[in-house]
Amino acid sequence: MEKNDNTQERILSSARKVFMLKGMAGARMQDIADEAGINKAMLHYYFRSKEILFEMIFEQSLAQFFPRITGIIDAEIPFFEKIENFCGAYLAMLQQNPYLPLFVLNEVNQQPDYFKEKFWKNKDSLFLKFAELVDTEVTSGNIKPVKPAHLFINMISMCIFPFIGKPMFMMSSGMDELQFRYFIEQRKTEVAKFIIGSIKK
Amino acid sequence: MEKNDNTQERILSSARKVFMLKGMAGARMQDIADEAGINKAMLHYYFRSKEILFEMIFEQSLAQFFPRITGIIDAEIPFFEKIENFCGAYLAMLQQNPYLPLFVLNEVNQQPDYFKEKFWKNKDSLFLKFAELVDTEVTSGNIKPVKPAHLFINMISMCIFPFIGKPMFMMSSGMDELQFRYFIEQRKTEVAKFIIGSIKK
DNA sequence: GTCTATAACTCGATAGAC
DNA sequence: GTCTATCGAGTTATAGAC
Numbered sequence: 527m528e529k530n531d532n533t534q535e536r537i538l539s540s541a542r543k544v545f546m547l548k549g550m551a552g553a554r555m556q557d558i559a560d561e562a563g564i565n566k567a568m569l570h571y572y573f574r575s576k577e578i579l580f581e582m583i584f585e586q587s588l589a590q591f592f593p594r595i596t597g598i599i600d601a602e603i604p605f606f607e608k609i610e611n612f613c614g615a616y617l618a619m620l621q622q623n624p625y626l627p628l629f630v631l632n633e634v635n636q637q638p639d640y641f642k643e644k645f646w647k648n649k650d651s652l653f654l655k656f657a658e659l660v661d662t663e664v665t666s667g668n669i670k671p672v673k674p675a676h677l678f679i680n681m682i683s684m685c686i687f688p689f690i691g692k693p694m695f696m697m698s699s700g701m702d703e704l705q706f707r708y709f710i711e712q713r714k715t716e717v718a719k720f721i722i723g724s725i726k727k
Numbered sequence: 728m729e730k731n732d733n734t735q736e737r738i739l740s741s742a743r744k745v746f747m748l749k750g751m752a753g754a755r756m757q758d759i760a761d762e763a764g765i766n767k768a769m770l771h772y773y774f775r776s777k778e779i780l781f782e783m784i785f786e787q788s789l790a791q792f793f794p795r796i797t798g799i800i801d802a803e804i805p806f807f808e809k810i811e812n813f814c815g816a817y818l819a820m821l822q823q824n825p826y827l828p829l830f831v832l833n834e835v836n837q838q839p840d841y842f843k844e845k846f847w848k849n850k851d852s853l854f855l856k857f858a859e860l861v862d863t864e865v866t867s868g869n870i871k872p873v874k875p876a877h878l879f880i881n882m883i884s885m886c887i888f889p890f891i892g893k894p895m896f897m898m899s900s901g902m903d904e905l906q907f908r909y910f911i912e913q914r915k916t917e918v919a920k921f922i923i924g925s926i927k928k
Numbered sequence: 929g930t931c932t933a934t935a936a937c938t939c940g941a942t943a944g945a946c
Numbered sequence: 947g948t949c950t951a952t953c954g955a956g957t958t959a960t961a962g963a964c
Contacts, residue, residue, distance in 0.1 A: 533947080552752035552837070555940060565949065570941060572947095628836055631891055635829055636753070638894040646898055653899035670924075675900060675910060676917050683888035684881050690832055690891065691883070693839040697847055698854035699876060709876060716877050723871075724925035734929080756958065766931065771959060 534572050536562045538582065545583045546625040549632055553580075581644075584633060588645055590623060591630045592652060599655050605663045606726070609681065610718040616685050617714045621707075627686045653678055669725045677725065684717045735773050737763045739783065746784045747826040750833055754781075782845075785834060789846055791824060792831045793853060800856050806864045807927070810882070811919040817886045818915045822908075828887045854879055870926045878926070885918045 540561035544553045555576055559566045573579040598611050620626065634641045657674035664671050688695065688710065696706055741762035745754045756777055760767045774780040799812050821827065835842045858875035865872050889896065889911065897907055 548837075549750075549752065549833075551750065554938090556938095566940080567942080567950080568948065574941090576940065628833065631895065632750075632829065632833060634895050635891075635893075636749075638898075641894075642898060651899045653896070657900075673913070673917070676914065676921070679889055679892075679896065680885050680918075680921055682892070683884040686892075687884035687888045688880055690836075691880075691887075692836075693842075694832065694835050695854070695880065697843060698852045699858075712874070713877065716874070717881075720877070720881055720925050724921050755956090757956095767958080768932080768960080769930065772929075775959090777958065 533562075533564065533568065537564070537569060537572055537579075541579050542583050542587075545580060546587075546629045549629065550580050550584075550636070584630075585645065587626060587630055590619065591626055592649070593619070595652050595655065599659060605659065605668060606718075606722050608659070609721055610715070613681065613685055613717045613721075614714045617710060617717070620685065620689050621710055624689050624692065626689075628690050631690075668727075670727055672725050677721070681717070681721055684713075684720070688713065734763075734765065734769065738765070738770060738773055738780075742780050743784050743788075746781060747788075747830045750830065751781050751837070785831075786846065788827060788831055791820070792827055793850070794820065796853050796856065800860060806860070806869060807919075807923050809860070810922055811916070814882065814886055814919045814922075815915045818911060818918070821886065821890050822911055825890045825893065827890075829891050832891075869928075871928055873926050878922070882918070882922060885914075885921070889914065 537558070541553075541558045544557045544561055548554075548557070553576075555566050555569055558579075559569055562568075569576075569579065573582065593612070593616055595612065598608055598615070601608065601611075603611075653675075656678050660669075660672065660674040660677055663669045692706065695701070701709065738759070742759045745758045745762055749755075749758070754777075756767050756770055759780075760770055763769075770780065774783065794813070794817055796813065799809055799816070802809065802812075804812075854876075857879050861870075861873065861875040861878055864870045893907065896902070902910065
């Protein structure tokens with residue numbers, strides 16, 4: 527119980543790194559142990575099994591992946607500003623966690639039922655809140671008539687996909703790391719601008 | 728050499744199915760054998776190793792993933808129609824191969840250098856052709872001034888991402904398979920409409 | 929060409945000393 | 947708490963009969 531906290535934290539941090547990069551199927555307990563500077567036995571001492579360790583990481587990744595949007599949605603600001611705020615904030619988070627989307631979506635695709643059963647309980651839907659907001663704006667005549675589902679997916683896609691397709695896009699465009707970073711920096715305003723350009727009256 | 732072609736085809740077809748769903752790390756030779764209705768030994772008889780079999784599938788998947796766009800890009804039709812055609816055609820292809828994007832992007836992310844070395848040689852860039860086209864339209868004053876890289880990623884994102892995020896989106900929105908199918912059907916025109924709405928003068 | 933049996937190896941997990 | 951050593955299950959790959 528001496529170095530308990532310290533080691534446990536190091537394991538979680540290492541596990542996070544390895545699982546993010548390799549996924550559940552590709553990750554090796556040995557990799558995690560190496561990354562943490564300990565041996566495999568210790569992993570099992572702190573977390574009984576690979577699956578338990580994985581679930582810890584996955585759960586905390588999910589929480590990050592789903593933005594706490596209530597603040598932005600319910601704010602007393604114009605609709606367009608909400609879009610700007612959301613895209614800016616979400617892109618900034620993804621910049622800090624570039625492997626998050628592929629990791630999460632991969633695991634969800636791998637076992638949708640397990641995910642639904644275990645992690646989807648009582649989760650209030652970001653989508654439904656957004657759709658409600660869009661419908662209000664449409665009926666108020668503030669924006670062009672658009673289908674909320676498409677607008678939602680468009681926005682999410684343009685934020686998330688660049689990180690999923692990053693290596694391939696970098697090859698296609700010839701960008702290096704720095705240029706890509708700048709590219710994302712631009713998107714923090716460009717994505718919202720693009721959306722608003724399409725739906726404003 | 729009797730059933731050669733037949734069996735070989737069945738193996739490739741089964742391997743494709745399994746690799747698409749599970750990825751290289753998650754796929755098992757046993758699964759592929761079962762799917763093909765043969766035993767593991769036969770897999771190694773036709774394809775010496777799992778890796779060789781995987782590369783066959785991966786290479787043919789890549790060819791599908793990168794649309795042969797020359798026909799659309801070089802066609803003698805207005806720019807907006809090119810966008811409409813591309814989005815419609817690409818979404819239709821993805822509808823037939825819904826697991827293709829996650830599979831390909833996952834494996835590329837897993838080993839970018841290996842991918843670049845082995846599969847990226849002499850590949851003419853879809854992106855560069857598109858960027859050239861956009862620049863022409865902008866300087867001709869046909870569309871608003873937009874950054875080609877952002878426009879390109881926006882278009883690709885909105886086509887591909889719905890398939891990557893499908894299970895999660897279905898949970899969020901409460902859609903069933905049929906509704907999702909209809910949703911994609913709509914996007915074949917909606918995506919282009921959304922883009923054009925944003926860049927037309 | 930196709931099968932069964934098994935070798936060779938990887939990896940998660942545990943036993944047991946310290 | 948931490949380590950070394952090792953077990954046992956699962957997986958790729960091969961040997962050899964038919």
